[in-house]
Structures are given as structure tokens and as C-alpha cells.
Amino acid sequence: MVRAVADMIITGAMVPGEKLDEISLAAKFAVSRTPVREALRELCAMGLVEREPNRSAVVTNVSELHLHSMFEAMAELEAMCARLSAERMTIAERQLLQREHYDSLALVRSGAAEDYAAYNTVFHTRIYRGARNDHIFDMVTQTRARLAPFRRAQFRLPTRLARSYEEHDEIVDAILRADPMAAGQAAYAHVTIVSDASTVFAAHDKLGRKN
Amino acid sequence: MVRAVADMIITGAMVPGEKLDEISLAAKFAVSRTPVREALRELCAMGLVEREPNRSAVVTNVSELHLHSMFEAMAELEAMCARLSAERMTIAERQLLQREHYDSLALVRSGAAEDYAAYNTVFHTRIYRGARNDHIFDMVTQTRARLAPFRRAQFRLPTRLARSYEEHDEIVDAILRADPMAAGQAAYAHVTIVSDASTVFAAHDKLGRKN
DNA sequence: ACCTTCAAAACTGCATACAGTTTTAAAGCA
């Protein structure tokens, strides 16, 4: 239930700023308002929606400043995970990372943006796991989820696919060399560039809508 | 309401493992079960309590492994904040930090553990703010809250007070010199030592109780 | 004395109802 609504937000079925009124949601999921309310509270705690007293919950639409905060935090967290992964991943994990990364080149060449986006999630998740720290994993996963609505369109830019591959290449290379500093820096730079691409789209999105 | 229960957990009025049944809480706060249920959901999302279907919520009692994760994450976050503070704090902020730090020496000398603990919170919060990043602030604050139940007793060890002051000294010094690397390292070490002191107390706590 | 079984009590999950607030829209007035 919570997950269903969260997915609607993360996958972009609901746009930032959109209202989530309890009665409609209750009808949609064929339950009463009570579980809907609880789900909304949880989503609020997760930062995906915002609530004010006696008003509908709305999909969080962060200010440009806060968006910058989130991307910077994301870069720091990614760097942290890459650094720790470079120290802690097993040989098997490193080899798997390298193999999947190599295979992803085919997706880049064929321009399969959807498939590459799916692989991209797996790639990053492997690095989060490689850090061997559940709490850091939770934080980075949650931050990623909150940024998802603002990062949706990134692979529509045709150059992003190849660019992303090259950046992954640097990260993988540093992790295979067990070079924490280099892995951290490469991961940080990777997010920074995604951030630049995304803010453009966020601005476009705003102009494109009415409310 | 949420804050009231959260405070009970953070201040130690409720011990990890303790059950929070809805009816008692509703009676305690003189409301019905509905708002209590919603508060519990929120606390669950915050990680302060855990819930399973058809069972009472209980104050989160993390495993030793997860506790280690949390302290490591805390060290990384503190280091991050100290590093960014060393880069971004204004002159005024740096001077205030130094001044308050200097004043805290009196508390150490007089052995005022309670007062020093209060000052300690202010000190760290200043560094979190100095990083100029709202999302990082949220993460570090939340992690700190979740660790609070396991860090309660740290200043009871008489040597911890003086030790803490010395560690703060290193952090303040690095921030005043605008040396991000040194600030980060000092902050990281500071948490690591708190972690060592706390796990001892966590273990004691476990032995001391029945359930 | 200890374990098993079963029933009652206690509690959670959800639906519904009602009170209070906000939003909307229509009617009256300038």
C-alpha cells in the first residue's frame, strides 16, 4: 500500500505538486481512509509527500535550493559508498561489477535507454551494498528515491548514455584497483553531472504545467 | 504527539525492547487510538520503533551488527559535516564555535556532566548547520536520534569528559584553520571513540534487564 | 511437577461516523 503509492511517485505517475486526497486514494485502492492516512503519514516521514494541517498531502516539490542540497548529499553518499566498496568488496563482487559494466556497453551502443536505466539502478545498488553498511544503504536508497522524480528524464539526452558509461568506467576501474580515493572522486563527479542534467529538466517540467 | 513519544525514547524514558501498546498510549495522552496509530507509523518510518503485523510496536533494539553500522554511518556523516563546515562556515560562526568550546572547559573542570552533555549537543549541531546542506542536516540529525538510546551513559565515565574536550579541540582547530581533511578526520575519530564507549554500555544494559 | 490444549481476554487492523476546517461557488451589492 505504502509501496504502491511510493512507486507511483518514484516512477513519475504522480508529478511533484500533485494533490493526494484521501478519499480518491481510498477509492482507488478499495480500502477505507484509515489505511490511506497511515500510508500518507509514512510517505511524509519518508519525505516523498508533504502535509499541512487540514490540507491535502501533496507530492513533495522541493525548492531549487533544497534540490541542490539533495544532489550534493547524494554525491557525498555515492562517494562514501564507492570509497567503502573499493575497500570492502569481495573479489567475486568486483568481477561481477566489471562483467555487468562491460555488458552494459551493448545497451549504450544500441541506444536502449530504458534497459540502460534499469541496469544503472542495479549498478549503483551493487556499490551501495558493497559498502557493507546497512544504515548507509538505507540513507542512500532513501535519498535516491526522493530524487527519482527529478531525475526521470536524464537518459533522454542522447549523449548521457555514453557519458554515463564512461563515468561508470572510472568508478569500476578504481574499485577494481581497490583505490578508495579515486572511487570516491569518480562517484562524486558522476552524481554532479547527473545533477546538472536534471535541474534543467526540473525547470522545464515546471514551465510545462499549469498548477 | 509524535515528538512527545520520540522524546520519551530519545531521553531514555523508554528502553529499547519496550512495548508501546496503542491503548495505554491513547489513555496516557487522552486521545483515541487513531492518532496514536499514526504517530507509531511515523516513528516506525523514523526508525525509532519497529512494528510487525498484529503485534505491538516496540522501541527499536538494534543488533550489535546494526549498531556498528549506525556508528560507522554517524562517523562518516560527522566527518562530512566537519569537512564542509571547515570550507563553508562564516568567520562569525567559527568564532562562536571557538568561544563556546573554550567556555566548555569550565564544565569539564567542574565535572558538570549534564551541562556538558547539553553543550555537546549544541556543539555538534553547529557543525551540522555549518555544512550548509539541509538534507545532510536531516540525515545526521535523524541518525543521531536513533543512536541516542545507546549513547546515553557516555559521559558517566569520568575520563570521557576531558577526552571529549580534547577531541573537540582538534575539530575546532581544524575548522578555524579551514582545513577540511583534518576536520573530517578529527570528527571521524571523535565518533569512533564514543562508539567504543557506548557499545560497552549497551552490553551492560542488556545484562541488567530481564526481558 | 511439567507439558499440552483450549478458551477467554487483550490487542491490532480497518471501516464508518461525526465534528471542525477549508475551499468553492453563487448571490447580493456597488
Add this chain to the structure above:
DNA sequence: TGCTTTAAAACTGTATGCAGTTTTGAAGGT
């Protein structure tokens, strides 16, 4: 025509009741 007022519709916040599940405790058997 445009602004103000006011009432109704819509929605949120909370209480309460019922169904289903878990827990507790006592009775019976070994």
C-alpha cells in the same frame, strides 16, 4: 462588470465499533 459576503460542498482530524489475530492463563493429561 467586479467585489464582498455567505452558505454549501468537500475534505481532514478524531472517535468508536467490529472483525480477526495474538497472547494469556487455567484446566486437563502425562
